[in-house]
Amino acid sequence: MHKSRLATIVIDCQTEQIDDAARFWAAALGRDAHRLDDPAGANYRDLKGPSQEPTLLVQAVSHPSRVHIDIETDDVDAEVARLEGLGARRVQPVKTWWVMEAPTGQRFCVVRPQRADFNEHANVWGDAGEKATKD
Amino acid sequence: MHKSRLATIVIDCQTEQIDDAARFWAAALGRDAHRLDDPAGANYRDLKGPSQEPTLLVQAVSHPSRVHIDIETDDVDAEVARLEGLGARRVQPVKTWWVMEAPTGQRFCVVRPQRADFNEHANVWGDAGEKATKD
Numbered sequence: 001m002h003k004s005r006l007a008t009i010v011i012d013c014q015t016e017q018i019d020d021a022a023r024f025w026a027a028a029l030g031r032d033a034h035r036l037d038d039p040a041g042a043n044y045r046d047l048k049g050p051s052q053e054p055t056l057l058v059q060a061v062s063h064p065s066r067v068h069i070d071i072e073t074d075d076v077d078a079e080v081a082r083l084e085g086l087g088a089r090r091v092q093p094v095k096t097w098w099v100m101e102a103p104t105g106q107r108f109c110v111v112r113p114q115r116a117d118f119n120e121h122a123n124v125w126g127d128a129g130e131k132a133t134k135d
Numbered sequence: 136m137h138k139s140r141l142a143t144i145v146i147d148c149q150t151e152q153i154d155d156a157a158r159f160w161a162a163a164l165g166r167d168a169h170r171l172d173d174p175a176g177a178n179y180r181d182l183k184g185p186s187q188e189p190t191l192l193v194q195a196v197s198h199p200s201r202v203h204i205d206i207e208t209d210d211v212d213a214e215v216a217r218l219e220g221l222g223a224r225r226v227q228p229v230k231t232w233w234v235m236e237a238p239t240g241q242r243f244c245v246v247r248p249q250r251a252d253f254n255e256h257a258n259v260w261g262d263a264g265e266k267a268t269k270d
Contacts, residue, residue: 006164013239021239027221029141030258052187065240067202086162104148104156105200123165
């Protein structure tokens with residue numbers, strides 16, 4: 001058994017000026033942009049919103065700008081295997097997460113738990129990938 | 136004065152098989168896919184989640200697959216003008232909404248209110264675009 005759910009909306013911005021990018025998106029969405037505590041998070045700004053909503057991140061990237069979603073899970077290997085069974089493919093591992101591509105073409109990431117209420121509200125999957133409960 | 140906030144994450148899928156696309160994303164995210172009541176919504180499926188979260192839609196499109204966000208507002212013209220002031224540009228009007236492009240390159244839409252708690256939780260903007268309150 002493992003758990004997963006939608007964790008984060010990542011606004012990927014092709015820029016070397018992460019604060020300029022975050023300033024636009026924060027003002028557009030009426031939020032405040034915060035640096036992450038994690039020193040590995042220099043290329044990210046968290047647009048803090050209501051705690052029960054998915055996290056919203058602005059990320060500086062070198063590829064063309066886009067938006068992608070992250071799925072959070074307590075077992076990255078099991079979740080990647082489940083998603084492969086649904087038709088997604090592995091693109092590459094990065095640090096603690098996997099970049100995958102949906103059968104419909106969008107890239108997304110499978111990451112470790114991000115949101116504070118993950119355990120309480122994530123979907124629970126059986127060993128054959130069947131849904132055991134949902135929030 | 137007008138209001139706005141993040142309304143919807145739209146998973147744009149370049150496909151003529153909207154139900155196949157929705158089936159993948161619903162299973163990936165542990166949600167159920169629903170047709171919209173609106174007869175104009177044949178190209179959309181709503182992946183229903185917790186009511187306090189942004190709406191998650193799968194849309195069949197003819198352009199390459201991507202993900203975009205919608206901003207909901209009680210005054211589309213005023214919100215489009217506010218976002219232009221922040222550096223976004225108008226791309227084209229569609230039915231009751233506007234397609235815009237962020238200074239960081241992503242397209243997004245400015246739409247009429249979508250979420251049930253819009254009035255209660257949206258950001259309030261003064262006539263000069265300054266934030267009057269937030270949720």
